[in-house]
Amino acid sequence: MKSTLVVSALLAVTLAGCQTNPVSGRKQLVLVSEEQAQSSSAQAYAQTLSEARKNGKLSSNAALNNRVKRITDRLIVQAGNMYPPSRDWKWSVAVIDEPTLNAWCMPGGKMAIYTGIIEKLKLSDDEIAQIMGHEISHALLGHGRERMSRAMAQQSGLQLGSILVGQDLTVLSPVADLALTLPNSRESESEADRYGIELAARAGYDPHAAISLWEKMGQASGNGPPQFLSTHPSPANRMQALNALVPKMMPIYEKARN
Numbered sequence: 001m002k003s004t005l006v007v008s009a010l011l012a013v014t015l016a017g018c019q020t021n022p023v024s025g026r027k028q029l030v031l032v033s034e035e036q037a038q039s040s041s042a043q044a045y046a047q048t049l050s051e052a053r054k055n056g057k058l059s060s061n062a063a064l065n066n067r068v069k070r071i072t073d074r075l076i077v078q079a080g081n082m083y084p085p086s087r088d089w090k091w092s093v094a095v096i097d098e099p100t101l102n103a104w105c106m107p108g109g110k111m112a113i114y115t116g117i118i119e120k121l122k123l124s125d126d127e128i129a130q131i132m133g134h135e136i137s138h139a140l141l142g143h144g145r146e147r148m149s150r151a152m153a154q155q156s157g158l159q160l161g162s163i164l165v166g167q168d169l170t171v172l173s174p175v176a177d178l179a180l181t182l183p184n185s186r187e188s189e190s191e192a193d194r195y196g197i198e199l200a201a202r203a204g205y206d207p208h209a210a211i212s213l214w215e216k217m218g219q220a221s222g223n224g225p226p227q228f229l230s231t232h233p234s235p236a237n238r239m240q241a242l243n244a245l246v247p248k249m250m251p252i253y254e255k256a257r258n
Helices: 002-016 034-054 062-082 084-088 115-120 125-140 143-165 169-202 208-221 235-257
Strands: 018-020 027-029 092-096 103-105 110-114
Touching (some): 062 084, 062 125, 062 169, 110 125, 125 143, 125 169, 125 208, 169 235, 208 235
Antiparallel strands (some): 018 027, 103 110
């Protein structure tokens, strides 16, 4: 009886927070408002930049900063066409001088890219556009809000279950994370690949760069951990999916170039 109550309660929370994403059309669990997500992201972004500045990690390379801004400015214009509410976001991009192979975009358009990924992989403008298009797509597709919502639902579910069954179920958190979070995270990554390559093509960046980018990423990471235990699709699977998209993206790219 108690287990039935737990399932019913969790189902009610899930149904209450289920929304259709306006860009992808996919149903998402959204328990966090756009305003909440953007507010928390803005605070985290300010803190990240403050720490980077204090440690001398904000890039002072004017040419590199201008290069990244020129690319992201073009992507932001197309992001507004893909998801009109993003035209009102307070977009910002920072170049952080660290060797990590990483970049990100928070809800509300707060972005960063690390010098390590640009320099180690010797990225072209087209490849940078693929990275930032992918990261911007995460924001447009509401993946940050979705991730926050999953964490809230998971924690609330375990706490509720503990009360109803009289046992501490929070010890199951790692199992729940593996069973619930990772598969959807891979789905989000694949979804961002799909819309990211289109975003870059709309901005006039070559779709073929998505393939060369992940070839470089695969070489740099040694093809990464097994896909089952990774939040990202393997580079090989990623390139296969992107290769299938290139012919569809080329007319968009050619139109933007012309």
